[in-house]
Amino acid sequence: MAADPVSVLQKLWGYPDFRGVQRQVVDRVLGGQSTLAVMPTGAGKSLTYQLPATMLDGTAIVVSPLIALMHDQLRAAEAVGIRAATLTSVDENKAETRGRFLDGELDLLYIAPERASTSDFRDLLERGRVALFAIDEAHCVSEWGHDFRPDYRLLRPLLDRFPGVPRLALTATADEHTRADILDQLGIPHDGMIVAGFDRPNIRYSISPKDNTTRQIADLIRDTPGAGIVYVQSRAGTEKMADTLRTATGRPVRAYHAGLDPEVRRRNQADFVASEDMVICATVAFGMGIDKPDVRFVAHAGLPKSIEAYYQETGRAGRDGDPAVAHLFWGAEDFARARQRIGEVEPARQPGERQRLNALGALAETAGCRRRILLAHFGETPPEACGNCDNCLSPPAAVDATETARKYLSAVFRTGQSFGATYIEEVLTGKSSERSLMNGHEALSVWNIVDGEEVAMLKPVGRALLLRDGLRTNPHGGLEFGPAARGLIKGEDTLKLVIPPKRERRRRGDQAANPVNDPLFEALRTRRRELAQEAGVPPYVIFHDSVLREMAAVRPTTLHALGRLTGIGQRKLDAYGEPFLRVIREN
Template sequence: MATIAAGPGIDEARERLRALFGFDDFRGVQPQVVARVLAGRSTLAVMPTGAGKSLTYQLPAAMMEGTCVVVSPLIALMHDQLRAARANGIAAATLTSADADWRETIEAFRAGALDLLYVAPERASQPAFREMLASAPIALFAIDEAHCVSEWGHDFRPDYRQLRPLMDAFPHVPRLALTATADAHTRADILAQLGIPGDGLIVAGFDRPNIRYAIRHRDNLVRQIAELMRAEPGPGIVYAPTRAKVEKLAQQLGAASGRPVLPYHAGLEPGVRAANQAAFVESEDMVMVATIAFGMGIDKPDVRFVAHAGIPKSIEAYYQETGRAGRDGDPAQAVMLWGAGDFAQARQRLSEVPDDRRGSERARLDALAGLIETAGCRRAVLLRHFGEDPPDRCGNCDNCLDAPGVSDVTELARKLLSAAYRTGQSFGLGHLQKVLTGVPDDRVVQRGHDRLSVFGIVDSGDARLIQPVARALQARGVLVATEHGGLQLGGPAKAILKGEQPVEIVIPPASGRRGGRRAADTPNPVGDPLFESLRDLRRTIARETGVPPYVIFHDATLREMAAARPGTLAELGALPGVGAKKLDTYGRRFLELLTA
């Protein structure tokens, strides 16, 4: 069992940061987290995706005596991080069911030859693994995606609950829990479940300023996403609600865009699923259409957009899923396309939730509806949900870039609710529209609905608003879809009918380019041919070495090369993102191109 002695400090860490990762200094709360780890103090770090969470244990692991044991939820994620760590010269290995070299990995661990050992929670909780850990010094336990330990988190994994006994068996080894998504309740639960003291909490800001948020009504899904794909030539993820929708949408988008598009869901054959994921990770232009089973296992920094073909489960899930875009810090887009039926299905699913959790799940759905319906800044709504106090405008969401109008539709909402009530709360919106606008078709006349007081009470000017009002009322739970497709009254319908509660809806601007990309957001903003040549070389080396292009260098580093045009290896090695290992491995080939 290892005991952590007084070790290196933050100044030495900065020197190793330059040598290993090619960065002159830390970002955000990284120095606070690294300092605590190096001092042997347990910590929960809540940091947004793209803020460099993995560096906070990879760097100390290369500096401390012993091995850092990293618990990560998915094999694909471990293998992505393994490639990145090795590319930076860090001795790392994975111990998973997919690894044929497990014997060599165990021998390397026992010999003290590993800085990092990645394992899944299922393996980490086994007695045999605990016995193996006792055979060599342990420097740190790093728990990635730590929100999985909490029942209040949106990705609860029971095996994470078995990690506390493992770590308690090594009381002198510090613990570092990492997550991008945890509200105050979830944070408190993580601290308790993993045995981390309350003073060990470090919370970075949740803002991802490089992501542009846009939320639109879904009217022609394939056309809308195909337009996004034309605007964003880089890799993208499209989340669809069901496996069948994933398959169909992948086929349709591939045909409509001419881009490589693949499906991903749990129902695919394991080999196909793994091959599709590998192809996406290695590609610079592929789009993956997937269920939410896809994403947590992806450590791909150059995803340029994430699109939702329906509503996510909650604001927490939305933040987590959209956070997979733009991890490299370059501009990215997050677009949600929603319909009233999404909320109808979500509210029906609430009946399947245990009684003790139904209230909190309903509150999460209501919060999501508030994000979708707001006429204000989307980013501000997101950040306030996580307890922050952001400015009223961010300048990088659809509502800030092209402000929508707000219309008081209280009277029209009362008419729609009255029509639903007077027709027996069993008819869909199409029938209610005919009643309200005075269309005496056979079904309306046959049921005597042409004789109701609500027949024909909406004029042609307000008729166009019936659908958006109905969507808003369904999102708020005021109109609830029945299992047969009818609409019945729910929530505060009575207060609206009595005139005690006003109803306002957002009217999107007529512009068709809400949240569109600006020309300067492209990976090559000045059109430098040298940058494109550097990308071509990176692509060639990636094929030769069998790693994704981003493992070699990020676009930001290539832009630095193109701008600085270094003439020596020393000058190349001084650029951000060029560490000693990468300079030694790739430097001469890039320098030849730069000096040709």
């Protein structure tokens, strides 16, 4: 272990130096200290165990929750020259992998938590040499985490069988409570935690009320070149959304959910990982096992489960550091359904679930910086404005809609708390119908009391009342009072309404990989695509777009000059240097 970590970094990955807290984590691992590293997605978590694994005597055992994720990381590790293998239920070379481990020929061995807790695997490890235990997606060990996996709870006995081997737990999404639980469950000292922060400055956060969601998402896809993920709340919804978007945008769009034929699901995932412009419409299960760095946008066609889930799902965009978009589309009915679900869980969990939903409501409803609310939720103290969310880029107007809200609530009450939003609006605006005549509602004091510019405020006021729990929906779709109605009616509370600015269509290509339309860059991308197909790997495994942009800008003419670019290590220089130099010479 005489080599210097920076020299190893430069040789294997071609990076001039570590980023953020990577060096702190690597130094702790090399020093034999157990550590919990909380690092945002895209901050290079995998490097913090991959690099030490090449320097330590023995094999680093990496516990990872999904087979697809392991195979993605295996490809990336092998591409830079790391001796790695997976031991999963779908691997046909299990005996060969065991032999390589026992012979000391592996730097990394990826394993699922289910296999890691078996006695057979413990016996295998005791016959070889283990240098490090790395537990990826470590929030899965905590019941407080949003992706709790019981098999992670069974890891502690395995770790304790190797008391001299350091433990490195890694996660991007863990609040203070979850972090403490991870430390306890994995036996890591509480002073062994490094928190890098949660900010992903390259992601632009936008949140909009639903107004024909499919059309809104189609507009987003047209405006945003590159691969993207659209999260849909139901299996049937993913297929319907994919069919509609495919027709509306002309882009390749596929569906992904657990109910698909396994071969179709596998093919759709593999094609998406390899694609540079495919859109996948999926349930939220999709993405955790995808290590695809060039996702340019993530759209939510409905409400995520929590801010933690939202952060993790949006974090699948822009892992390569290039600009990316996260756009959430929400409706009042999303909050109404979420509140109904809270009422169905055991009473002890309801206060926590209600708090999580209120936090999402604050994020959706704010006229201020979205990133500020997001980061504050994880205990950070961010600046007032980030400059890269919809509200910072185009500040919305905030109007006092308290009086309109009182009229709305009054109409709900006087019509018997049994009618839906459309009928309430008809009563308030005096739109006569057979129903209003039959019910005698045209004689009510609330009949036709809203006109002029105030009419346009009714829909957003109704949405805001549902979001704030001033209104709830009954099983038949009728509106009834929620707990927050009382304060508004009595004049104790106010309702501020955020009026978003009119949407301006951005020029297609504003966030494209090739912002200056350089023909050399496109030629390099084409060659990368060809090499990726020949090697059977996704294009980003060859080089990221940022590397190709630097090639196009610098135009190196020798292998030595090419090797000085950021992100080109020795193994990739040897494998791909000449083909890319030929493209540069010919263009």
